[in-house]
Amino acid sequence: MPVPPIQSRQNEHVKNLVKLRERKHRSRQGLFFIEGLRELQHACDAQHPLTALYFCSSYFSSTQHAAFIEKMQASQVTVYEMSPEAFSKAAFREHPDGLIAIAPIQKTALATLQLPQAPLVLILEGIEKPGNLGAMVRSADGAGVDAIIMVDCVLDLYNPNAIRASQGLLFSQTIIQCDSAQLSDWLHSQAIQVIATTPQAQQAHWEVDYQPASALLMGSESQGLSETWLQKVQQHIAIPMLGKADSLNVAAAAAICLYEARRQRTLTTNLSINGHL
Numbered sequence: 492m493p494v495p496p497i498q499s500r501q502n503e504h505v506k507n508l509v510k511l512r513e514r515k516h517r518s519r520q521g522l523f524f525i526e527g528l529r530e531l532q533h534a535c536d537a538q539h540p541l542t543a544l545y546f547c548s549s550y551f552s553s554t555q556h557a558a559f560i561e562k563m564q565a566s567q568v569t570v571y572e573m574s575p576e577a578f579s580k581a582a583f584r585e586h587p588d589g590l591i592a593i594a595p596i597q598k599t600a601l602a603t604l605q606l607p608q609a610p611l612v613l614i615l616e617g618i619e620k621p622g623n624l625g626a627m628v629r630s631a632d633g634a635g636v637d638a639i640i641m642v643d644c645v646l647d648l649y650n651p652n653a654i655r656a657s658q659g660l661l662f663s664q665t666i667i668q669c670d671s672a673q674l675s676d677w678l679h680s681q682a683i684q685v686i687a688t689t690p691q692a693q694q695a696h697w698e699v700d701y702q703p704a705s706a707l708l709m710g711s712e713s714q715g716l717s718e719t720w721l722q723k724v725q726q727h728i729a730i731p732m733l734g735k736a737d738s739l740n741v742a743a744a745a746a747i748c749l750y751e752a753r754r755q756r757t758l759t760t761n762l763s764i765n766g767h768l
Contacts, residue, residue, distance in 0.1 A: 496572040497545075500580040504545070504571060508581040508591060514647050517596065523649035525659070526583055526591045528556055533659030534594065535562075542593045544570045547578035550589030559590065568592075583651045596649060601640070601669045601677050609704045610637040611752055612683065613745065614674070616720060617711035619645040625656020626742035627709075628664055634749035635756075638665040642674045645711075671719065678706070685724045687716055688748065690738045692727035699728050701752035709745050 497504055510516040511524045522542065525531050534541070544563045551557065564570050573581065581591060606612070613636050618624050624646065631639055646653065648666055669677075678685060683704040688696070708724060710716030715738075721727070730739060730747055738744070 496574060497577045498574045500577050502577060504543075505573075505577050505581045508545070508593070511593070512583055512651060514650070517647065517649055521596050522593050523596055523654075524583075524591055524593050524651065525654060526651065527588055527655065527659070528553075528559060528590050530654055530659030530662075531559065531590055531592055534592075534662045537662035539594055539597065539662050541568050542595060544568050545573055545578070545581065545591045546570065547573045547575055547587075547589045549575045550578065550587050552588055556589055563592075584655070599665065599667050601667050601673050604638060604665070604667060604677075606637055606704075609702065610683070611635065611701070611749075611756070612638050612640060612706040613749065614640045614642060614685075614706050614708045615644060616642050616671075616708065616716055617644060617714065618709075618741070619712055621646055621650040621652035622656045623712060623740070623742040624648075624650070624653045625658075625661070627745045628653075628657040628661045628666070630742070630746040630749050632660045632664060634746075634753045636664070636749060638667065640674060640706075641666065641668045643671055644668065675723065684726060686726050686728055686748075687721055687724040688729065688744060689716055689721060689727050690729050690732075692729035694726075694728050696728045696730050696748050697751050699726060701755045705752065707745070707748055707752065709741055712741050 508524055511522060517523045525534055541563065544560065546560055548557070560570060578587065578589065613627065613631050615627065618641065628639065641648065648661060648668060654661060683706050685706045685708055686699055687708045688710070708716060708720060728748070730744055732738065
């Protein structure tokens with residue numbers, strides 16, 4: 492039997508979608524919401540389960556939206572239709588595209604992380620801005636990072652702005668949230684060189700060898716890396732600045748360093764294939 496459309500802005504489903512914008516409600520329910528066709532497609536491609544799907548065809552911009560609904564109905568996801576009034580209240584975005592889903596939070600323990608030989612890992616300490624987190628996830632995806640570790644971050648992975656800024660690519664990445672004690676213990680157990688970024692470093696970001704197993708450590712937008720981590724890490728790098736600014740936005744800095752790591756690793760692979768190593 493079809494589920495009756497949700498008409499009222501005061502409907503409990505609508506109220507709960509609004510609640511899930513806040514971290515405390517996401518943590519309490521173990522759920523978060525995903526908005527937008529592109530983000531939902533990435534979640535499904537990564538086999539992240541959906542608990543429920545909400546739609547309003549008045550906002551659809553393509554036939555792909557209706558096709559996605561049919562796909563979800565065939566996979567036994569409960570689908571709810573909403574009136575434009577109800578959907579506009581539930582939607583987080585200023586210009587919604589007519590699709591929102593609820594999904595369960597899935598956590599991976601740091602101790603269970605499986606890495607390939609000579610992995611490239613991105614560690615983010617104290618990140619505060621969801622837009623920066625999303626941008627770094629996209630850079631990590633493009634540069635072939637094997638895992639992202641969020642340590643003592645102010646925001647959580649399932650912040651709706653972080654999901655949007657990542658374009659849903661966070662679902663295809665191995666991302667772990669932990670505290671400093673857990674990360675410190677894990678790093679001690681791994682044969683991974685840790686490279687800390689700080690404007691005070693004397694070594695440029697291209698002067699380090701990223702070919703061994705490596706973890707790039709980036710700090711918060713306001714404070715950079717904490718003294719605790721700067722003292723724990725032996726290898727420090729900086730991106731040379733030729734203007735008046737002393738540093739770049741953390742997302743831009745991460746992209747530059749990650750692609751330098753990828754350049755070195757690609758160069759080594761190509762030389763090896765061509766018989767020069």
